[in-house]
Amino acid sequence: MIFRLHTWRSGVCLGALLVGLNLGQAADDPRLVPLSRLVQDDSPKVRLEALRALAKIPTAESAALALSVLDRPMDPTLDYALWLTVNDLAEPWIAALQAGTWKPEGREKQLEFALKALKPDQASRVLSQVLASRPLTRDGQGPWIELIGAAGSPRELQQLMDQAVAGGFDNPATGRALKALGEAARLRKARPAGEARSVIPLLRSPDETIQIEALRLASQWKDPALVTAVVEVVNAAGTRPSVRSTALESLRLMGGKESQAALVGLLQSTDPSVRRSAAAALSYLDLNAALPALVAVTQTTTDEAAALEFWRSVLGVKGAGKRIAEALPEQGITPAVARAGLRAGREGGRNELDLVLALTKGAGLTGESGAAGAEVIKDLAAKAQAKGDPYRGEWIYRRADLACVSCHAIGGVGARVGPDMTSIGASAPPDYLVEAVLLPNAKIKEGYHSLILTTKDGTEYTGTLARETPQEVILRTAAGTEQAVAKADLEKREQGTLSLMPGGLLDPLNEQEQLDLFAFLSRLGKPGDFDAAQGGVARYWRLGQTVHTDAQAGQEQWPLTAPWTDKRWAATPALVKGVLTKGLIDEVTKAQAWTARLGVYAGTDLTVPKDGPVRLRLLAGPGAELWVDGQKLGGAGESTAQLKAGSHRILVKLDPKQVPAELRLESPDGSFSLN
Ligand code: HEC
Structure with a gap:
């Protein structure tokens, strides 16, 4: 979405509306008379200008008029303009609400909009008053649950908790309540005054979403009283895989010696996937204690997807790659673990050199593709033009083990971790393409620089910046998922120097296969069989x-x-x-x-x-x-x-x-x- 704010900010457009109006006066302003009409005008453009004019008149009447724009159809630009205006007029509006001169009755939509637009500390000043006359319904209708999460005081958080525990919400609303409590803890370290234990029955809920949200809440509260109940979830016979992995992650995030002891216990589980996740989780709390179990995982895991998940998790522990590399035996690492480790060790802006070397040796794989110099690149590019077959290359591009598809899209289909490839062949010369794939770190495309976030508990998160709010940074990870990190938990934020795209991806290919792949890339976007720009066809x-x-x-x-x-x-x-x-x-x-x-x-x-x-x-x-x-x-x-x-x-x-x-x-x- 592109907002053309500068035109309003500059005030130039307001001129026409405000001729003769003298900005900067107090209440019962004569300027409000024309604006009350204009904010309801048939033209959305006029309504927009009226909103920005109202923002300059800091009175309760002005705020009320601005909010009344919601009676007319809205669009994203108007939404944003109103959001800014509400923030400009926040104080007079709050005062009017508290004094009872702005009444929310019959203006629910306006109230909702205003509370959501306000900064959390402002919203919390009025929230209890507003909630007093509005008990939360069973289906959690309206924005109230989320607003309490974003701005509620410990007392409101407690009320939300009580209602959820007492079965006062239906299942979806219970899930939302738990999530809101989790966000309150995660982003503003706020939690209900009462005992954490009261969440235990919800950890055992038969509803998957409720269970997952309750586990996430436990991981935010970090209360040792919950550890046993979380372990029970891991061990319970019918636990779903998604719930089990959330429970194991909760133990890691809860930290403390109770969780650590629980994870050590889970290393003895008869279920190999529990042992694997417990070892990965334990490495965050005590890498030394986890090492033997981590090594055992590398010798027993044969599923590559499971191995990739394992490595991605373990490599989030600062310094883990090097320590594991030292502990790895000379032989006996399964090929699936080695391949997954090579990829995880080089993706996401990481360069775990020691690990990559140890894995290459330990699994008897061939070494790194030698650092390609300018000559090699030119040579490969020329050969690809002469001898590469783009049709075969397309099948190579689609191979799951090369993972191109898991990060790039063509014609809009595929993942968005890296740039869209639709017209890469038409826009970039062949040697650029060869270099981009063989040496992803040589030149990193604008907007795709990686970011490395280290949290206070020593966890490293890498990815590209997806977006940022005043409270959190959201990364897009190499796995194609989003990872939110609360700013309150941040220790360090660094610009990575490496690409999110791993090097060595072409190691499994022989030369002809590489040439075919490059031939395919260099045809993308040129007229013919490799032009995905045209629409109207199912892809x-x-x-x-x-x-x-x-x-x-x-x-x-x-x-x-x-x-x-x-x-x-x-x-x-x-x-x-x-x-x-x-x-x-x-x-x-x-x-x-x-x-x-x-x-x-x-x-x-x-x-x-x-x-x-x-x-x-x-x-x-x-x-x-x-x-x-x-x-x-x-x-x-x-x-x-x-x-x-x-x-x-x-x-x-x-x-x-x-x-x-x-x-x-x-x-x-x-x-x-x-x-
Ligand atoms: C883990 C995600 C990931 C995987 C897997 C991946 N890429 Fe990338 N790729 C990226 C990112 C991120 C960039 C942009 C940063 C950069 O320039 O290195 C990129 C850049 C590129 C570029 C340069 C694009 C440009 O516009 O400059 C090419 C070409 C490319 N990748 C091809 C491939 C091919 C072919 C494969 C499979 C063999 C592949 N990528 C696998 C993430 C990935």
């Missing part, structure tokens, strides 16, 4: 299939209704030219010669801007069917559907015996979803 698909057991269970129609989150769907981006190939469809649906497939489905969403006819063009072989919102529309070729504005589910049903060599779906009348 992100869900694939699924029905088999005879589905038919036996009466489930043959599941793809028509199952949400995209259903595990039976597998998501895949189309090739850059906007097609799914037979090979891709078979690979993603894991077509096996011995399972009889009844139907193969490819699905996507289409959002249309207005009611009316929507043209669709399906390129697929014979026997393909096009389904829209659960209704069959036609087959391959052109069809038209009458659709309402909004999002619609499109399915292509294929005959498993006639999966087409290429499948493509276009529409000039809507936009296909990108994820």
Whole structure:
């Protein structure tokens, strides 16, 4: 969003409105008369100017008029202007509310807006008064729960806690209440006056969200009285994996000798994933005590995704990479752990040289790709032009172990940790591309410099800056997630000198494969099969299939209704030219010669801007069917559907015996979803 603030700030535009008005006078101002009309004007532009004029008149009447703009339609620019105005007029408005001259009755929306816009310390001055006449409803309607979290005093926080514990909220509102209490503790170190133990029953809730929020709250309160209950959650038979990993993380964040002892105990768990997470968590509290268990993990873990999660967690401990490297045995590290460690050790602005070396040796991998000099880069770039095959290169780019897709997007599809690659080939010369991939740290693209945050408890967080508020810094991590760090907990904030993109990514590739990859990159955005800039074509698909057991269970129609989150769907981006190939469809649906497939489905969403006819063009072989919102529309070729504005589910049903060599779906009348 771009706000054109300077025009209002400069006051130039106000001139026309304020001719003859003398700025800077007190209450019952004659200037308010015209402004009361203008703030309700039909033109949003005029309302905007009126708001900024009102901001200059510091009276309660002026604040009331400004808030009345909410009676008319709002847009993001008006929202922001009102937000600024409320802040400018905060003191007179608060005084009027406290004196009872500004009454919230019938102006709930205005009240809500104003309280949210105020700074927390200002909001807290009026919150108790406002809440006194407004008990929180069972479904937690309105902004009150979050406002208490952002600005409530210990007394209000206690009331919120009491209501949550007493079952005075439904499940979603209970989750919100716990989250708000957690934010109060995290961002302003505020907590209810009463005993922490009262949260224990909620740690045992059958509701996943409640359990997770209660665990997060426990990790903020850091109260030893909660440790046993958190350990129980880890050990309970039916605990969901997401809850278990939050519980283990809570023990680490709670710290203290009680948590430490509990984690040492969990190292004996019979569940290898618990042992792994407990070892990682313990390394934050006592690296020495955790070392033997960490080494054991490197020798037993065979799942690469689990290993990557392990390394990413452990490397957050300052200095851990070096210490583990020293402790690693000469042999016996599993290849999955070594590969994951090499990647985690070099990504996210880290350069864990000792670890990278030890892992390379310990797993018998080949060494680092030698530091490429300018000559090597030029040479590779030239060879890629002559001998690289961009079509093969595209498949290399998509390989999961290279992880390009987990950080970059093409045509809007993919992750956003690194820059979008849609037109990189058209805009950058080949040797730039080679250098960018082989030596990510040589030149770091503007806006992608990494940031290293160290908290007071010795944890290091790395990523690029996603955004920042007065209270916290939010990083985008190499894993593609966001990590919020409260400024109150910050010890050090450094600009990293390394790219978030790890070096050595191409180590598993032979020279021809590297040339193919570079050839692919250098074609991106040039006209032809590697131009993803053109819209109107489906680029992100869900694939699924029905088999005879589905038919036996009466489930043959599941793809028509199952949400995209259903595990039976597998998501895949189309090739850059906007097609799914037979090979891709078979690979993603894991077509096996011995399972009889009844139907193969490819699905996507289409959002249309207005009611009316929507043209669709399906390129697929014979026997393909096009389904829209659960209704069959036609087959391959052109069809038209009458659709309402909004999002619609499109399915292509294929005959498993006639999966087409290429499948493509276009529409000039809507936009296909990108994820
Ligand atoms: C952990 C995330 C991550 C992974 C994995 C990753 N990249 Fe990057 N990449 C980035 C970031 C962040 C940048 C921008 C900073 C920089 O210039 O180094 C970048 C920059 C680039 C650039 C330069 C872009 C420009 O506009 O200057 C290219 C080309 C590139 N990556 C290609 C690849 C390829 C090919 C792969 C897979 C082999 C890959 N990346 C894997 C994060 C990643």
